[in-house]
Amino acid sequence: MNSDPLADVMGETPRAEINLATIEANYLALKSFAASAETSAVVKADAYGHGAAQVAARLQTAGCTTFFVAYPHEGVAVRDAIGPGSDIFILHGPTAADISLFSSAALIPVCNSVEQLELWLRAGIKMGYALHFDTGMNRLGIRPESLTDILQLTGDKSPLLVMSHLACADAPGHEMNASQLERFKSIAAHFPDSKKSLSATAGIYLGSDYHFDLVRLGIGIYGGGPARPPEVRTRPALKLTAPILSVFDVKEGETTGYGASFTARRPTQLATVALGYADGYLRSASNYGFGILDGTPCPVVGRISMDMTTVDISDLPERPELQTHIEFIGPHAGLEIQAEALGTLDYELTSRLGGRISRVWTD
Incomplete structure (x- = not known):
């Protein structure tokens, strides 16, 4: 032996040997499946252990121009790797302690509460922002009952992106999927000039109704995730x-x-x-x-x-x-x-x- x-x-x-060609092929396979929407890449947690800088740089060459991470310091690392031009969204949103990083590294906050949106608007940073609404997962996001307050705050400063996250996308028959879809449609209708995003990897398999303008590809890029349709060929x-x-x-x-x-x-x-x-x-x-x-x-x-x-x-x-x-x-x-x-x-x-x-x- x-x-x-x-x-x-x-x-x-x-x-750990990480094959970047496989990651690119997985991304392109999922992009083809969700062809009606822009396909972004989730590279938080060091790209799920695969190396955020290396993965983001490779996917940028494959045409990906939108990335998601959890924390601002993750966003800074990705920005250093890919340079200017692409959008990097910070899922946890801004805090008073780190808000300066958003300006210096051109990061886009995902505001998850009225308080975060107020903080961002008070800072006066001339950059876009996103809004994350809780449509049923009950984990993070703006509560639907706060919609009126949000609309008053945004005024004519429409968010770049309005998003939510599915709780049961890996269970296609679960009633939560349809329920969250309808709640999201109702909320999104108040933001006609903003892009909409509901689905991560599992959500794209629920059908085109769940794709909207942008899908957020996470575990699928790395070859994991729930059962896939036969036409979607990805591998670890x-x-x-x-x-x-x-x-x-x-x-x-x-x-x-x-x-x-x-x-x-x-x-x-x-x-x-x-x-x-x-x-x-x-x-x-x-x-x-x-x-x-x-x-x-x-x-x-x-x-x-x-x-x-x-x-x-x-x-x-x-x-x-x-x-x-x-x-x-x-x-x-x-x-x-x-x-x-x-x-x-x-x-x-x-x-x-x-x-x-x-x-x-x-x-």
């Missing part, structure tokens, strides 16, 4: 691997890891790899997750620790060499399959990947 030729160069650390862009630190045998009845939560039921060959919860590999993977080596599943056994994970390699045809990399996310260890095994979402798996992971961007 061949060892990983990059292991000596990268050192004994986990590695990130491959996570980790090197083997040790290989050893345990006897039937022996245990491994903290708490002795795994007991070998047969003579078992184990490998400890350099990947732990400090790297974002969830502790819920303990005794449930798996890696892949040479096409063979290697179940996680015992508890995930801070820096290490142990896997059962008994089914491999031969003993692997140290520093051989085992795949935990990628073409053989699917993002959605891993998320299901860990009882979480694909969003969480990639966005939690830590700073100790070496990231490599490829085409």
